Ligand code: URA
């Protein structure tokens with residue numbers, strides 16, 4: 300179990316993406332359409348880490364192209380962050396879901412799946428070497444900052460990240476805004492956190 304054996308050593312992002320297409324590091328590849336690897340320029344200043352691809356992402360093979368991605372694009376704009384110099388990816392690269400009739404409902408990946416998929420994320424962070432990592436939601440934040448990390452308490456702060464001497468800022472997941480009772484307030488909260496990220500990059 301684990302992606303390690305599928306990750307080619309010293310490969311660039313293009314080769315990593317190709318190799319990830321045939322990853323069998325956990326069970327999730329079995330029901331998903333395809334691997335959804337990260338996307339964006341290799342010299343990106345920011346790497347955004349989400350949770351797991353959604354239904355649209357699974358169909359198209361690209362991260363954040365569905366409703367959550369559109370909301371993220373808008374929030375980036377409103378916060379003064381440049382999406383075109385950003386690399387976007389997920390903690391887990393295959394869509395996890397349950398079927399309800401014709402709909403496929405997203406499921407949160409397990410700790411085991413997150414750990415299994417981690418070598419891909421580490422390789423991406425290593426190759427891009429961004430100035431700042433933005434973690435969207437608890438799954439990404441805990442993966443990067445540890446299991447005890449609480450997004451509700453520590454969101455919107457630029458924090459040092461473990462061994463790799465990188466900076467990271469955690470905020471809520473855009474999907475949580477789409478589910479929120481007060482969407483406008485939740486959205487403004489995301490934009491405020493991203494504005495802190497934008498400031499840290501200046
Ligand atoms: N949610 C995520 O966490 N990632 C995506 O790519 C899409 C939706």
Ligand code: SF4
Pocket residue numbers: 301302319322323324325326327328334391392393412415416417419
């Ligand atoms: Fe490999 Fe990650 Fe997909 Fe599991 S979720 S098969 S570890 S790419």
